[in-house]
Each structure stands twice: as structure tokens, then as C-alpha cells.
Amino acid sequence: MQRRSILATAATALAALLPATGQAQGASSGHGHVHAGQDQKIGPYEVELTVRGSDVVLTVLDDKEQPVDAARISATAVALARGNERRTVEFRHAGANRLAARLDFPFDGKFRATVTLRGPSGSLGSARYSADPLR
Numbered sequence: 001m002q003r004r005s006i007l008a009t010a011a012t013a014l015a016a017l018l019p020a021t022g023q024a025q026g027a028s029s030g031h032g033h034v035h036a037g038q039d040q041k042i043g044p045y046e047v048e049l050t051v052r053g054s055d056v057v058l059t060v061l062d063d064k065e066q067p068v069d070a071a072r073i074s075a076t077a078v079a080l081a082r083g084n085e086r087r088t089v090e091f092r093h094a095g096a097n098r099l100a101a102r103l104d105f106p107f108d109g110k111f112r113a114t115v116t117l118r119g120p121s122g123s124l125g126s127a128r129y130s131a132d133p134l135r
Helices: 002-024
Strands: 038-042 046-050 055-061 076-079 083-093 098-102 111-119 124-130
Touching: 002 083, 038 111, 038 124, 046 111, 046 124, 055 111, 076 098
Parallel strands: none
Antiparallel strands: 038 046, 046 055, 055 098, 076 083, 076 111, 083 098, 111 124
């Protein structure tokens, strides 16, 4: 009986830690995407931004959290570089439901940017991100 009590207490403690871990990495919508980036709604899509080193990736999902073919989507971002200098970042199709870009400038702390998504018929919308870089 004592062993069950210990296991139940340990399971409860572990469950309490898991949601906090996702938030610490910058996830904002709680959808639990595997990339641990920050999600924002842009037009009809959920767009997750992930920064790892000098690589920035946008992962595009529909309202049912299904991958969207990003071949017909483009994106740009106006990002804050070190010293609050504004820099434009152009994203390119990176296969499946991803758009990617390389940063050629340093930034301090969080990666802050306004991302604009465009489809074949024009602008789909924009969203602001403030994401912690992944290590």
C-alpha cells in the first residue's frame, strides 16, 4: 500500500512539471508541437516559429493541426537585431509544411519579429513573435 502511495505522489509531481516545461521553451498555444517553438495564428493557419542558432523555421498547420503544403506560401519577417536595429528576413520553402531562413545578424535574448505570411492571392496576415532560441 505504501508503494502505491509513493508512485501516485511521484506521478502527480511529474504531471505538474510537464506543462511548465512547454511554457518555458516558448510555446504559447499549448498545442504541444514537437518543435517547442512559439505558435501564432496567421490568417487561417497556426504558424510555429522555432529558432535554433542562426536557423529560423516556420511550421504551418491548418485549423485541425494538419500540415499545410508550404510550397505556395511565402513569408518575410521584420526582426530586431542587436541594438534594436530592424532587419528583414526572407523565408524560403524548406519541404513539406516548413519555411526556413538563416539569420546573418546577432540578436540579444529572445528573437523578436513580426512575420507576414503570403499566399497566391496576397497577404494572409501577420503576427508578432518573441521566442526563446532553442539550444
